[in-house]
Amino acid sequence: xxxxxxxxxxxxxxxxxxxxxxxxxxxxxxxxxxxxxxxxxxxxxxxxxxxxxxxxxxxxxxxxxxxxxxxxxxxxxxxxx
Numbered sequence: 001x002x003x004x005x006x007x008x009x010x011x012x013x014x015x016x017x018x019x020x021x022x023x024x025x026x027x028x029x030x031x032x033x034x035x036x037x038x039x040x041x042x043x044x045x046x047x048x049x050x051x052x053x054x055x056x057x058x059x060x061x062x063x064x065x066x067x068x069x070x071x072x073x074x075x076x077x078x079x080x081x
Contacts, residue, residue: 052064
């Protein structure tokens with residue numbers, strides 16, 4: 001079942017965690033419904049590649065809605081990573 005994900009300004013500052021609960025970054029900004037993440041410096045190439053961040057230059061990376069399982073009051077939880 002698909003989850004309807006809508007990012008808003010209220011998501012800025014939330015931790016982004018993988019399916020195991022490990023922090024992969026933090027939402028630093030939401031623009032036009034897209035959350036941009038400052039990744040944890042310890043992320044490996046495999047995870048950044050799965051998130052579509054491997055070929056992106058810069059300090060912030062767009063979070064693909066398809067990778068998000070749910071958004072809670074405190075965090076954005078990813079699925080399948």
